[in-house]
Amino acid sequence: MSTATLQRRPLVRKILAGADDNLLVIAGLGSSNWDITEAGDRPLNMPLWGGMGSTVPMGLGLALAQPTKRVLVITGDADLMMVVSALATVAAQQPDNLAICVLDNEKFGETGNQASHTSPRNNGPTNSGAGTDLAMIAQGCGIADTGTVRKESEVAGLVNDLRKKKGPVFRLVKVMVEKLEFVMPPQDGAHLKDRFRQALLGRA
Amino acid sequence: MNVATTVDWRDQIFEVFQDHDIKQVYHVPDAGHSRLIEACQKSNSIRTLALTTEEEALGLAAGAWLGGQRSVTLMQSSGVGNTINLMGLTKTLRFPFLTLITMRGEPGEFNSWQYPMGQGTPKVLEAMGVLVMSVDKADAVKQTVDHALRSAFNGGQAVAVLLRQKLIGIKDFGKKTA
Numbered sequence: 001m002s003t004a005t006l007q008r009r010p011l012v013r014k015i016l017a018g019a020d021d022n023l024l025v026i027a028g029l030g031s032s033n034w035d036i037t038e039a040g041d042r043p044l045n046m047p048l049w050g051g052m053g054s055t056v057p058m059g060l061g062l063a064l065a066q067p068t069k070r071v072l073v074i075t076g077d078a079d080l081m082m083v084v085s086a087l088a089t090v091a092a093q094q095p096d097n098l099a100i101c102v103l104d105n106e107k108f109g110e111t112g113n114q115a116s117h118t119s120p121r122n123n124g125p126t127n128s129g130a131g132t133d134l135a136m137i138a139q140g141c142g143i144a145d146t147g148t149v150r151k152e153s154e155v156a157g158l159v160n161d162l163r164k165k166k167g168p169v170f171r172l173v174k175v176m177v178e179k180l181e182f183v184m185p186p187q188d189g190a191h192l193k194d195r196f197r198q199a200l201l202g203r204a
Numbered sequence: 205m206n207v208a209t210t211v212d213w214r215d216q217i218f219e220v221f222q223d224h225d226i227k228q229v230y231h232v233p234d235a236g237h238s239r240l241i242e243a244c245q246k247s248n249s250i251r252t253l254a255l256t257t258e259e260e261a262l263g264l265a266a267g268a269w270l271g272g273q274r275s276v277t278l279m280q281s282s283g284v285g286n287t288i289n290l291m292g293l294t295k296t297l298r299f300p301f302l303t304l305i306t307m308r309g310e311p312g313e314f315n316s317w318q319y320p321m322g323q324g325t326p327k328v329l330e331a332m333g334v335l336v337m338s339v340d341k342a343d344a345v346k347q348t349v350d351h352a353l354r355s356a357f358n359g360g361q362a363v364a365v366l367l368r369q370k371l372i373g374i375k376d377f378g379k380k381t382a
Contacts, residue, residue, distance in 0.1 A: 026267070046270060051293045054263030061267025061275070064228060064251055069271075085256035086263075093253060189296035193270060201272045 004174040006152065008103050011173065012074065013039045014159050015101065023163070024062060024200070028055040028075030030110040031180070032103060036074055038183040043199035046192060047185045053082030056100060060090050063098040063167075066200070070097055072162055077104040077118045077134060084137060090168050091142030099162045099169040102134055105177050113177060138170040146170040213345035213371075217304070218243040220346060221276060224353040226250060228268045228275035230261045236306030236372045237278040258283035261303070262290035269299045274357055277303040281325040281366075282318065291332040294362035301334075302356040303364050304349065310369040326366065335361050340368035 012035040016025065025045045027036040032055075033047040041047075048055060059073035080087075080102055090098065106119040106129060119129025138146045149158045149171055161169055186192060194204035217240050221229070229244045229252045231237060244252045255261060261277040268275045279287075284305060294301045308315070309322020329336050335355060339348040345367070352363045 024271075050296065051263065051290055053259060054266070054290050054293060057260040057263025058267035058270070061228065061264035061269075061273075062271045063267075065268045065271025065273035083257065083259050083263075086260050088256055089253060089260055093251075189293075190298035193266075193297045193299060196270050197272070200270070 004105065004150065004176045006150065006155070006173060006175045007178060008035050008105070008175040009038055009178075009180060011103075011155060011175065012036060014155060015072075015074070015162055016040065017159075019044070021199070022069050024066065024069050024071045024196075026055055026059045026062065026071070026073050026075075028052070028073075028079035030076060030079075031105075032075045032079070033185065034180070034183045035103070037185040038181075041185045043195040045185065046196050049187055049189065052079055053086075055079050056086040056090065057083070059098055059100065060086070060093060060095060063095040064093065067095075067097055069200075070099070070163065071095075073098070073100045075100075075102060076109070077102055077106065078108055078116050080134060081117055081132070084134075085141070087138050087141035087143060087170070094168060096167045098167040099165070100138075100171070101158075101162050102170075102172050103175050104134060104172055105175050107177055109177070133172075135170065135172040138172075143168050143170045146172070148172045148174065150174045212239065213342045214239040215243065216346040217349050218247075220349045220353060222247075222249065223350070224357065225274055226276050226353075227273040228253065228264065229278065230255055230264055230275060231278040232256075232258060232280070232283060234278060234280050234306055236280065236367065237304070241278065258286040259290050262287060262293050262301070265301050266293055266297055266299055274300070275302075276353075277301070279303055279305055281305055281307045281309060281322045284325045284328060284364075285321050288328055288332060291329075291334060291362065295333055298360060300356040300360055301362040302352055304352075304367060305364055306367050306372055307369045312369060312374040314374070329364050333362065335363045336366065337363065338366040338368060340370040342371060345371070 016039045055075040063071040107113040117130040117132040309318035
């Protein structure tokens with residue numbers, strides 16, 4: 001049984017409020033993509049439509065290439081689980097400008113809300129997961145600054161940590177299961193990449 | 205020791221990396237690439253990242269390119285299979301990608317477990333639209349890698365260079381290890 005009360009859309013709007021040219025955002029496929037787009041599509045957002053498992057590595061490659069910018073990865077629990085060992089690669093590099101925010105609804109949302117591995121174990125025959133704790137995994141991979149956020153009262157601190165605290169920062173946020181409108185950015189990956197580079201580097 | 209007479213092809217690859225302003229190099233542990241990996245690790249101008257799986261390289265390379273840096277990925281043929289779905293990112297995002305692949309499972313290979321992926325490597329890369337180049341002679345390595353870098357970063361292609369087992373040497377536990 002999920003006890004999450006945080007709603008992902010207002011949360012992501014707060015995380016991205018006042019985003020300027022110093023904030024580079026990568027979002028994983030599916031809900032996280034629609035979330036950052038609902039908060040306001042911008043050239044320095046890279047919302048993925050596929051490439052499951054590549055979100056954290058993409059944030060790391062970008063953070064190392066742009067050490068003076070803040071890089072924020074926003075993604076779901078299942079995207080991270082697909083190449084969860086990428087957290088160890090992040091820990092090995094210790095990028096001080098990288099923050100990772102995992103929106104964990106304990107479901108495979110895009111395919112019909114089946115229980116994901118982060119769901120509790122004894123949750124009935126069709127809704128049980130493994131009780132996987134991604135913050136603990138991040139800690140075990142060597143990321144020292146990890147935490148789990150469940151309550152509205154913790155959101156202001158979360159936003160500050162993701163936007164400003166010395167990285168690598170990892171935050172797991174338990175969010176509600178909701179049926180939300182799809183808010184879609186452009187789909188053409190080459191266009192998304194080119195507009196990002198144009199805004200950041202002045203050339204596509 | 206006469207260093208002037210022979211320049212090792214692995215050292216030539218490192219020189220070509222520097223000529224082409226490579227800033228990030230990704231690798232998994234690999235005996236065939238070990239000398240090149242060490243040269244990159246010692247370099248001040250290259251950030252060298254050890255990966256847990258070759259899959260990470262595609263996201264990393266895309267992220268580096270988004271941030272204006274060039275990367276190269278070093279892997280073994282057995283790792284190619286791990287990358288295939290994410291290799292599609294090179295088409296959807298249309299970003300330059302270069303991987304140098306040390307081959308296993310070619311004629312002479314002693315380990316039967318290496319044959320399936322080794323023999324499948326050029327086929328699956330081609331199926332994903334990767335431009336596949338190949339080199340089996342030491343004196344051709346420098347130019348091949350140079351051309352591959354031009355195709356990737358000037359021509360915007362995803363490119364793989366197969367460093368053939370004939371070039372690297374057939375692994376034989378009786379003669380050498382690792």
